[in-house]
Amino acid sequence: MERLRRLGTSPFADVSRDHLFFEEILGLTERGVLPTVTDDSGRELFRPADTVTEGELRAALAALGSPPARGRSETDGEDRPLERASLAAHLYDTAGRPPFTAPRTSPFRDVDTAHRDFRAIAWLRDTGISKGWDEDRGLPTFRPEAEVTREALAAFLSRYENTAGISPR
Known part of the structure; x- marks a missing residue:
């Protein structure tokens, strides 16, 4: 949650702060449990709707x-x-x-x-x-x-x- 406090906004281009599972997503990505990707313009993406294998x-x-x-x-x-x-x-x-x-x-x-x-x-x-x-x-x-x-x-x-x-x- 440190990034949220530091940025004051969602660090993800595709997950807003009002997303139903925002805190869960943020917590698990910050700890490296779930990875993110960076798009060509440098934006961090979580890709919430992607299917998991x-x-x-x-x-x-x-x-x-x-x-x-x-x-x-x-x-x-x-x-x-x-x-x-x-x-x-x-x-x-x-x-x-x-x-x-x-x-x-x-x-x-x-x-x-x-x-x-x-x-x-x-x-x-x-x-x-x-x-x-x-x-x-x-x-x-x-x-x-x-x-x-x-x-x-x-x-x-x-x-x-x-x-x-x-x-x-």
Whole structure:
């Protein structure tokens, strides 16, 4: 947050101070967890709407100092776009698969209890890492097959840090 205090404005040409996840983005980029790029005119860009890959998630978790997730190859799906269900599984695994009793019914309308990552997705909801999307009626949705954007990853990782007890660097 030092750059914000020094500049008084967003250091990013593509993320304003009123962006929903501005503080999360700023905090993680300042610590080198999420990289930025500089365009040809010298402006710093975060590219919030860009899709995250599995490899980029692994790099971010490593930058946080999180141990590698058990049972996940370092090159498995490296360039594959990261889906929300896969992110849930990575975070749950990286947190050490903490003891958690999954509910008998899903907290999300679009995630069946038979989904391969149901336990991890339900853990995200239980810990507050993800609340999903409130819909007009009924349960929220999680959108497990939706690709994760960089702005969403900033929010997930910030909440994950708080939940998993990771000390910010």
